[in-house]
Amino acid sequence: MEPFMMAKNISKSFVLHNQGGVELKVLQGHDFSVASGECVVLSGSSGSGKSSLLRSLYGNYQVNQGEILVKHNDAWLDLARAEPRQILQLRRHTLGWVSQFLRVIPRLSALDIVMQPQLDVGIPHQQAETKACELLTHLNVPEHLWHLAPATFSGGEQQRVNIARGFALDYPLLLLDEPTASLDEHNANQVISLIHRAKANGAAIVGIFHDTWVRDQVADRIYPMQAAH
Amino acid sequence: MQRFNQHLATLDADLGYNFGYLDEQTKRMIRRAILKGIAIPGYQVPFGGREMPMPYGWGTGGVMLSAAVLGRDDVFKVIDQGADDTTNAVSIRQFFAKVCQIDTTTSTDAASVIQTRHRIPEQALKHGQILIYQVPIPEPLRFIEPRETETQKMHALAEYGPMQVKLYEDIVKYGYIATSYAYPVMVNQRYLMDPSPIPKFDNPKLNQSPALMLFGAGREKRIYCIPPYTEVASLDFADHPFAVQQWSEPCSLCHSTTSFLDEVLIDDQGQRMFVCSDTDYCQQQQASKQEPCHG
Amino acid sequence: MDNLAYVLPQTNPLASELPLLQAEQLSQWFAPGKGFAPLDLSLYRGEVLAIVGESGSGKTTLLKALSGRLTPQQGQVLYRHGEQAANLYQISEAQRRNIMRQDFGIVHQHPMDGLRPRISAGGNIGERLMEVGWRHYGDIRAQAKSWLSAVEIDIDRIDDLPITFSGGMAQRLQIARNLVTHPKVVFMDEPTGGLDVSVQARLLDLIRKLVSELQLAVVIVTHDLAVARLLAHRIMVMKQGEVVEAGLTDRVLDDPQHPYTQLLVSSVLQQ
Numbered sequence: 003m004e005p006f007m008m009a010k011n012i013s014k015s016f017v018l019h020n021q022g023g024v025e026l027k028v029l030q031g032h033d034f035s036v037a038s039g040e041c042v043v044l045s046g047s048s049g050s051g052k053s054s055l056l057r058s059l060y061g062n063y064q065v066n067q068g069e070i071l072v073k074h075n076d077a078w079l080d081l082a083r084a085e086p087r088q089i090l091q092l093r094r095h096t097l098g099w100v101s102q103f104l105r106v107i108p109r110l111s112a113l114d115i116v117m118q119p120q121l122d123v124g125i126p127h128q129q130a131e132t133k134a135c136e137l138l139t140h141l142n143v144p145e146h147l148w149h150l151a152p153a154t155f156s157g158g159e160q161q162r163v164n165i166a167r168g169f170a171l172d173y174p175l176l177l178l179d180e181p182t183a184s185l186d187e188h189n190a191n192q193v194i195s196l197i198h199r200a201k202a203n204g205a206a207i208v209g210i211f212h213d214t215w216v217r218d219q220v221a222d223r224i225y226p227m228q229a230a231h
Numbered sequence: 232m233q234r235f236n237q238h239l240a241t242l243d244a245d246l247g248y249n250f251g252y253l254d255e256q257t258k259r260m261i262r263r264a265i266l267k268g269i270a271i272p273g274y275q276v277p278f279g280g281r282e283m284p285m286p287y288g289w290g291t292g293g294v295m296l297s298a299a300v301l302g303r304d305d306v307f308k309v310i311d312q313g314a315d316d317t318t319n320a321v322s323i324r325q326f327f328a329k330v331c332q333i334d335t336t337t338s339t340d341a342a343s344v345i346q347t348r349h350r351i352p353e354q355a356l357k358h359g360q361i362l363i364y365q366v367p368i369p370e371p372l373r374f375i376e377p378r379e380t381e382t383q384k385m386h387a388l389a390e391y392g393p394m395q396v397k398l399y400e401d402i403v404k405y406g407y408i409a410t411s412y413a414y415p416v417m418v419n420q421r422y423l424m425d426p427s428p429i430p431k432f433d434n435p436k437l438n439q440s441p442a443l444m445l446f447g448a449g450r451e452k453r454i455y456c457i458p459p460y461t462e463v464a465s466l467d468f469a470d471h472p473f474a475v476q477q478w479s480e481p482c483s484l485c486h487s488t489t490s491f492l493d494e495v496l497i498d499d500q501g502q503r504m505f506v507c508s509d510t511d512y513c514q515q516q517q518a519s520k521q522e523p524c525h526g
Numbered sequence: 527m528d529n530l531a532y533v534l535p536q537t538n539p540l541a542s543e544l545p546l547l548q549a550e551q552l553s554q555w556f557a558p559g560k561g562f563a564p565l566d567l568s569l570y571r572g573e574v575l576a577i578v579g580e581s582g583s584g585k586t587t588l589l590k591a592l593s594g595r596l597t598p599q600q601g602q603v604l605y606r607h608g609e610q611a612a613n614l615y616q617i618s619e620a621q622r623r624n625i626m627r628q629d630f631g632i633v634h635q636h637p638m639d640g641l642r643p644r645i646s647a648g649g650n651i652g653e654r655l656m657e658v659g660w661r662h663y664g665d666i667r668a669q670a671k672s673w674l675s676a677v678e679i680d681i682d683r684i685d686d687l688p689i690t691f692s693g694g695m696a697q698r699l700q701i702a703r704n705l706v707t708h709p710k711v712v713f714m715d716e717p718t719g720g721l722d723v724s725v726q727a728r729l730l731d732l733i734r735k736l737v738s739e740l741q742l743a744v745v746i747v748t749h750d751l752a753v754a755r756l757l758a759h760r761i762m763v764m765k766q767g768e769v770v771e772a773g774l775t776d777r778v779l780d781d782p783q784h785p786y787t788q789l790l791v792s793s794v795l796q797q
Contacts, residue, residue, distance in 0.1 A: 087760075469661050
C-alpha cells in the first residue's frame with residue numbers, strides 16, 4: 003500500500019539549557035509510515051515517546067534528525083524542514099489533530115469552534131454549521147451549550163467539542179492524541195464510529211489510545227515503541 | 232543706483248523717512264516674497280519682517296506689504312471690517328499719507344491699493360487693483376496639527392484630510408458647518424489656505440477675482456498670494472455644501488439685501504439694527520437711491 | 527516504497543506567492559545593545575507574526591523600521607502591492623506616506639498616541655477616509671458607525687470624544703480608526719499592554735476575529751506569550767537586538783530550542 007506519510011530515521015532530544023544543559027533523548031531512529039485508509043496505533047509504556055512522536059508528526063516538536071514526508075498537493079513536504087507557513091497550510095488542508103485538551107479561545111462559542119477549521123478553508127457558513135451541528139449531536143454535546151463559550155463546560159464536554167472540531171474537516175491525515183481518554187463507554191463508541199468513518203473516507207490515521215478495547219477496534223497496525231536511551 | 236540716488240533726493244527732507252517707511256532693501260526682499268507667492272498661489276512664503284511703528288496684531292503684516300507695493304501714483308484705501316472710519320483704518324491711512332505722501336480715498340472704486348482687515352469690499356474689484364489682507368494666523372492646519380514641521384509636510388504632500396475632519400466635527404456639533412470666518416479654501420486645486428478672518432460670506436469673492444490678493448502675517452512673518460483669476464474653492468461635503476450667511480432683513484440704512492450686515496445695538500433696551508459692514512458701499516447705495524428723488 | 531520520495535517532486539506549492547512585506551539585512555543600532563542586528567523577515571498576506579522579547583530587546587525599534595517610521599541604518603524593507611514592490615526607504619516620502627496611509631495600520635500601545643483626543647470618535651474613524659478623498663458626510667458617518675459596531679462600541683457614542691472612553695474602548699477605537707481603509711498590513715505595539723486582564727481577553731478575541739475575517743497581515747510586538755499563542759502564526763524571539771529563535775508559534779512555545787526562549791516559556795505561570 004502506498005504510504006501517505008513517511009517518517010524516516012527520526013530522532014528527537016530535548017536540551018534543557020537552564021537546567022545544566024541536560025539532554026533528554028525521547029525518540030531515536032524511528033522509521034514509520036501510514037497509508038490512506040489505514041489506522042496505525044502507537045503503543046508503548048508511559049515515557050516511551052508516543053506523544054513526542056505524534057507531536058513531531060504534527061510539526062509541533064522539531065526533530066533533530068530524519069525526514070517526515072507528507073503528501074501534500076501531489077508533492078512530498080518534509081515537515082522537519084518545511085517553512086512555518088507550509089506547515090500551517092498543511093495543517094489547514096491535510097493534517098488534522100485531535101487531542102483531549104481544548105485550548106479555549108475567549109468568547110468563541112462551541113459551535114464557532116467546531117466551524118472554524120471549515121470556514122478557514124472556505125467552506126460556506128451554512129454548510130459548515132450543518133456539519134458542526136451534526137458532529138456535536140453525534141458526540142452528545144447538549145444543544146443548549148452550543149452557543150456558549152466552552153470555558154465553563156465540564157472537562158468531558160470540552161473534550162467532545164474539541165473532538166468535533168478535529169473531525170469537522172475530512173483531513174487526509176489525522177493525528178489522534180488519546181481522544182477517548184476519560185470518556186464514558188457510550189461517548190467513546192461515538193468517537194470510534196467517527197474514526198471508522200474517517201478511515202472509510204480514506205484518511206490515514208495515527209493515534210495513541212490508552213484503552214485496549216478502543217485500540218483493538220480501530221487499529222490496523224500497532225507501532226510498538228520503547229523509551230530511547 | 233543712479234535712479235536710487237535720484238529717488239533719495241526727492242524724499243521730503245523734513246520727513247526723515249524713506250518713501251513708504253521701509254528701506255528699499257527691505258521692500259525688495261518683500262517684493263521677492265510676493266513674487267514667489269504669486270508664482271505658487273496659496274503657498275506661505277517666509278520673509279524677514281521688520282519692526283513697524285505699531286504693535287503686532289494691529290496689521291503689521293498688511294502694512295509691510297502695503298509699504299512694499301505702494302508707488303507714487305497709487306491711491307490708497309484702508310478698511311477695518313469694512314469700515315473706513317475706525318481707529319485702525321484711519322491711523323494706517325494717515326500713516327501712509329504721511330510716509331508716502333500719496334492720495335488716499337474711502338472709495339473702493341477709486342483705490343488702486345486697498346488694505347483690509349477681515350473683509351472684502353462689496354463692490355466688485357477690478358483688474359489692476361491690489362487687495363492686501365492683514366493675517367493673524369497664516370496656518371490653517373494649526374489647530375489640528377500644532378507642529379510646524381508636520382504642517383509644512385502636510386502642505387508639501389497635499390495631505391488635507393485633517394482639515395476636512397474639522398468641518399466634520401462642526402456638523403457633528405452644530406448640524407451644519409459652523410465655521411463662519413477664516414473658512415479654509417483650496418487655492419488653484421493645490422494649497423490649503425486660510426483666507427484670514429474674513430466672513431465666509433466673502434469667500435466666493437476670492438474665486439476668479441480680477442484683483443491681485445496679498446496676505447501678510449506680521450507676527451509669523453509669512454506672505455501668501457492669490458494671483459488674479461485663480462480658482463479658490465471653499466472646502467465642504469457633498470451633502471453639506473458650502474453656503475454663505477444670510478439675513479432675514481435688509482440693511483437698515485441702504486436697504487441692500489445683498490451685502491454683509493453687522494448687528495448693532497442701538498439702545499439699552501436691547502433694540503438692534505442691521506447695517507452694512509462696508510461703509511463705502513452703504514453710502515453709495517444710499518446716495519444712488521436718493522438721486523432719483525432729487526432729480 | 528522508499529522510491530516514492532523520488533516519484534513525487536519535493537516542491538514548495540507556496541513558492542509562487544511573494545511576501546507582502548520583506549525585510550533584508552535590516553538593522554538599526556542606537557548604541558551597543560540598543561536597537562537590532564541585521565535580520566531578514568518575510569510576512570505574507572493573512573499572516574500574523576509576533577515579535578516577543580523583554581523590554582529593550584529592540585522589538586519596538588524593529589516595528590518602527592518595518593512600518594516606515596524609522597529609516598534604518600542598514601538594509602531595506604520591501605512592500606509589495608499589486609505587481610510592484612516599493613522599497614520603503616528609497617521611494618519618496620510622499621509615496622511612503624501614501625502607502626502608510628492607505629495600506630498600513632499602526633496600533634500604538636497607548637490609544638491616545640494613535641487617536642485625536644479632541645476629535646469625536648466618528649471623526650477619528652473618518653479621518654483616514656477623508657484623507658483618501660471621501661467628501662460625503664453621510665457616507666463617512668455610516669462607515670464610522672459600522673466600524674464602531676465592528677469593534678463593539680455602542681454607535682450612540684459616535685459623537686463622544688475619545689478622552690471620555692475607557693482604556694479598552696479607546697484601544698478598540700484606535701483599531702477601528704486603522705482598519706477603516708482596509709489596510710493590508712497592521713503593526714501593533716503591545717496593543718493589550720496597558721489594559722486590565724478582563725479587558726485584554728475581549729480585545730484579543732476581537733483582534734483575532736478581525737484579522738481572520740479581513741485576512742490582515744499583522745506584525746504584533748508583545749512580551750506576553752499568551753497573546754502570541756492566541757494570535758500569531760509565527761513567532762520571532764528577540765534578545766538584546768538579536769533574533770535568537772523563530773518559527774511556528776506552537777513549535778517555538780512547546781519545543782523551545784534556545785536557552786532564552788526556554789527561560790521565557792518556563793517563566794509563564796501554568797494555568
